Amino acid sequence: xxxxxxxxxxxxxxxxxxxxxxxxxxxxxxxxxxxxxxxxxxxxxxxxxxxxxxxxxxxxxxxxxxxxxxxxxxxxxxxxxxxxxxxxxxxxxxxxxxxxxxxxxxxxxxxxxxxxxxxxxxxxxxxxxxxxxxxxxxxxxxxxxxxxxxxxxxxxxxxxxxxxxxxxxxxxxxxxxxxxxxxxxxxxxxxxxxxxxxxxxxxxxxxxxxxxxxxxxxxxxxxxxxxxxxxxxxxxxxxxxxxxxxxxxxxxxxxxxxxxxxxxxxxxxxxxxxxxxxxxx
Numbered sequence: 001x002x003x004x005x006x007x008x009x010x011x012x013x014x015x016x017x018x019x020x021x022x023x024x025x026x027x028x029x030x031x032x033x034x035x036x037x038x039x040x041x042x043x044x045x046x047x048x049x050x051x052x053x054x055x056x057x058x059x060x061x062x063x064x065x066x067x068x069x070x071x072x073x074x075x076x077x078x079x080x081x082x083x084x085x086x087x088x089x090x091x092x093x094x095x096x097x098x099x100x101x102x103x104x105x106x107x108x109x110x111x112x113x114x115x116x117x118x119x120x121x122x123x124x125x126x127x128x129x130x131x132x133x134x135x136x137x138x139x140x141x142x143x144x145x146x147x148x149x150x151x152x153x154x155x156x157x158x159x160x161x162x163x164x165x166x167x168x169x170x171x172x173x174x175x176x177x178x179x180x181x182x183x184x185x186x187x188x189x190x191x192x193x194x195x196x197x198x199x200x201x202x203x204x205x206x207x208x209x210x211x212x213x214x215x216x217x218x219x220x221x222x223x224x225x226x227x228x229x230x231x232x233x234x235x236x237x238x239x240x241x242x243x244x245x246x247x248x249x250x251x252x253x254x255x256x257x258x259x260x261x262x263x264x265x266x267x268x269x270x271x272x273x274x275x276x277x278x279x280x281x
Contacts (some may be wrong), residue, residue: 079281080117080187082146083107084178084233088169088195089125089142094161095266096194096240097125101153103192103270108149110274115281120146122181123156127163129216131202140170141177145186153244167207171199171247172215172224179227180212188281192273196240198247205246225255236276238263 013027024032064248085100087093104121111119124143131259144155175193198204200219203215215221236259237248252258259280261272 002178010183013093064091077093079115080184081111081115081119081185082122082187082189083120084122084124084146084181084189084191086126086174086191088127088197089159089161090127090163090169090197090198091161093194093240096196096238097156097159097160097161098271099193099269101156103155103273104149104152106270106274107277112277114278116189120150120184121149122146122178123152123159124163124174124178124181125159126170126177128166128169130166130210132165139172143177146182160266166210167197167243168200168209168211169197169204169216171193171195171197172219172221173217173229175221175224176219179224179231179233183231183233190277191228191233191234192236192238194219194238194240194269195244198244203250205243207243221251223256225251229255234259234280235262236261236273238269238273 013030014025032189036184073239076247081105087097087100089097104123108121122144124141126141127248129138129140142159144152156204175191178191199215200209200211200223202209202212223239225235235255237244237251238261239248248258248260259276261276263269263272
């Protein structure tokens with residue numbers, strides 16, 4: 001059983017926990033709920049080394065979850081999740097950058113209440129190879145490593161939309177940075193790609209491309225997509241317009257099953273991403 005983003009099994013009495021809007025030590029929590037059974041079932045060393053989820057909630061867990069409206073996990077392990085948001089951060093995308101913060105919060109609330117376990121987030125912003133403005137020439141990607149929802153939202157607050165000289169953007173650079181993150185094994189991994197412009201390369205667009213031969217950094221989109229598959233990363237494309245249709249077509253030939261989320265406005269991002277993730281689970 002999990003309380004928000006904390007694994008509550010094996011906690012020491014002095015450990016602070018958060019549930020709902022309250023925060024207190026684990027000892028005080030047990031005192032407040034003295035009618036519940038907090039006994040720890042015996043475990044051998046092999047069981048304990050499995051790591052994430054112990055079994056002493058066999059008696060108390062269901063009651064506690066029901067009391068706080070959290071789904072009870074009746075096994076020794078919770079589902080664990082990693083979400084990487086890859087976002088075009090050129091001038092037209094400011095509203096989507098802001099909406100990404102609400103989406104991180106919405107996923108955190110929904111996933112931890114419904115599925116338990118650890119949930120980590122990352123944000124990767126990319127611009128283009130020219131006209132980066134305050135990111136500095138040549139610095140086309142900014143990213144945060146996997147962390148808590150609060151830390152990820154703090155990072156997104158530092159990202160401003162700007163730059164982007166021609167129609168295509170440094171899409172492949174952003175995806176490459178995402179694939180290089182520390183994707184933990186045995187977790188459900190999602191890459192959520194928010195964009196309104198295609199990558200560089202004549203196979204993706206005929207609209208004023210400064211780099212028609214593809215990414216000037218020579219990053220292979222085929223290799224990036226293959227590595228995403230190897231790491232069992234579920235790829236979700238948030239299509240803000242039809243400029244990215246050709247990219248989706250080409251990427252599907254390599255990656256396979258790409259989930260598409262269509263938006264009419266940035267305000268739909270949170271609800272549609274949460275809905276898509278929950279359907280997948």
